[in-house]
Amino acid sequence: MTRFTPTPPTAHPLLGRRAVLKGLLTAAGIAAAAPTLAACGGGGSGGSDSKTVTFGSNYSDQVPRTAIAAVLEDFKKQSGIAATVNTKDHETFQQQITNYLQGHPDDVYSWFAGFRMRYFAGKGLSGDISDLWGQLGGNYTQAQKEASTGNDGKQYFVPFYSYPWAVFYRPSIWQQHGYTVPKTLDELVTLGGKMKTDGIVPIAVGQSNGWPQLGTFDQLNFRTNGYDFHMSLMAGKEDWAGKKVRDVFDNWKRLLPLYQENALGRTWQDAAQTVLQGKGGMMVIGSQQIGQQFAGKLDDLDFFPFPEINSAYGTDTVEAPIDGFMMAKKPANADNAKKLLTYLSTPEAQLAYLKSDPTSIAASSKVDPAGYNALQKKAMDFVGKAKHITQFLDRDTDPRFASDAMINGVNAFLNKPDDIDGLVNGLASQAKSIFTG
Incomplete structure (x- = not known):
């Protein structure tokens, strides 16, 4: 992915997620x-x-x-x-x-x-x-x-x-194995371990499209640090290299052993099909996306809020573009x-x-x-009871930061999760360039 050169505000393009953000990097020419x-x-x-x-x-x-x-x-x-x-x-x-x-x-x-x-x-x-x-x-x-x-x-x-974006699953598969909805991150990790024992991929993941795992970052961030910090971070007003962001990636590392292998080489559609086929236990995705793959079978599709991480925030924030x-x-x-x-x-x-x-x-x-x-x-009911609603990372932040820094950063994290220092420092450097440059 080539690096994006910021354009003047009058030519600043804003793309929809249907474009998978790929056009953002050449949008200056398109905007002309x-x-x-x-x-x-x-x-x-x-x-x-x-x-x-x-x-x-x-x-x-x-x-x-x-x-x-x-x-x-x-x-x-x-x-x-x-x-x-x-x-x-x-x-x-x-x-x-x-x-x-x-x-x-x-x-x-x-x-x-x-x-x-x-x-x-x-x-x-x-x-x-x-x-x-x-x-x-x-x-x-x-x-x-x-x-x-x-x-x-x-x-x-x-x-x-x-x-809504949430954690989607097939109730019939869960009933078959006696799984129960996790309320906390600890319970989610424990459940994932049981699924692996049962020969089921705990968390279906497809990241070749670039944007899907941005939604997981959102969930982890507002569950760890709350809505106000999340939105302030999206606006470039917080330190991307600070402890709170590091905590997000530390929490994320706990989930990676539960991820479907070769996530970077799989589309979100194929990952959703894994859930439909009963080979994957759950998936963090939007109802509009996974619902397309469950056409005619929506009666066996359910979801729960991404579990609590910090009791100070619980699950009061919902992602619903x-x-x-x-x-x-x-x-x-x-x-x-x-x-x-x-x-x-x-x-x-x-x-x-x-x-x-x-x-x-x-x-x-x-x-x-x-x-x-x-x-x-x-x-x-899920959206109506939410105290706060977020829009998804590429709609809540400057798209230059979403398309370049975050997609590349998240992909690098999935490929090399132990280099959190290098990751957050890189994000902080790009945030400074985009938000204050």
Whole structure:
């Protein structure tokens, strides 16, 4: 992986995880072509019909594209306002987002909570919707509001759906062997030892994609050091070579003897198949990812929170990436944009979309779970009770740090776990360059 040369803030690309972060290292060249991501007429272009609103969408795959179109059609029926949709390929949308927002963006556009939202809010490239949150805030938990808030304390984001990261397993296999859900890291290690004795790979792992084990780092960090430290570390405000980060990797070393061999040469899909086949006991992954591999067999897929490490924090933090929507800084139709965002915050709109996705959950806490499958019902309760919600490392930190320092660092750790000193010193050096350079 070549080293990334930081680009100026105006050309700073933000990629989705679907791109597996690989494009981040050459994004400066891609971003130069960004004007091809044209808007449909928002961004203060003026002269728009009072019964229209423009909508910039990265829902480019056929199933989500059809689903979001149905949601917007329902909005039109209820409000009389037609949404003109500007759909771009998911990856292209992420690569070209900066130039898009600096031009004439659509009134409302799809995006992500966490650092990615805060970055554009901090650059003055998105609209403040704090007043709107005064009306729709009742649809969300405090943790979701926290994830929708910029560094200035104002809200810029409306959550639409999310999916939890946790430890997934097959209940039928566990029942067969008499395994019970571990509550602490010690119990997890003990359980892994039993699985090895039974001829089962304790923890299925596929890291050839680069990003999956970043999720394990997150779990270990906020379980060891708590949510506040985790988010401060992601912002480059903590010492990556300090004791707290070293403690994370020391805790991680305890799990490595339980890992599936050749993790760096295996995709996450193949690792998930190991769990599906009953050859792997559990896997730290997102419901949306592993759920794809369990299509038609979701009734034999369950999960539990990553176990407690530090009793001061317990399991109060949950990783649940949130997709949703933002508003242009100067939308041509501000009133209609806010009406659309209000509609998108409703259980009705979110459930309509999720008819196409049985592995994710609506962001609204007001959703009636009657139509959910068992996995979704548990995920709703899991996320709803969380005191804090994180977004996944590549969404919570500067993507230059995620794509270069962390992916390379985590891979080096998996390959050579005894050199923690060299690892954290290297991370600290790159953090200093990226966050203060």
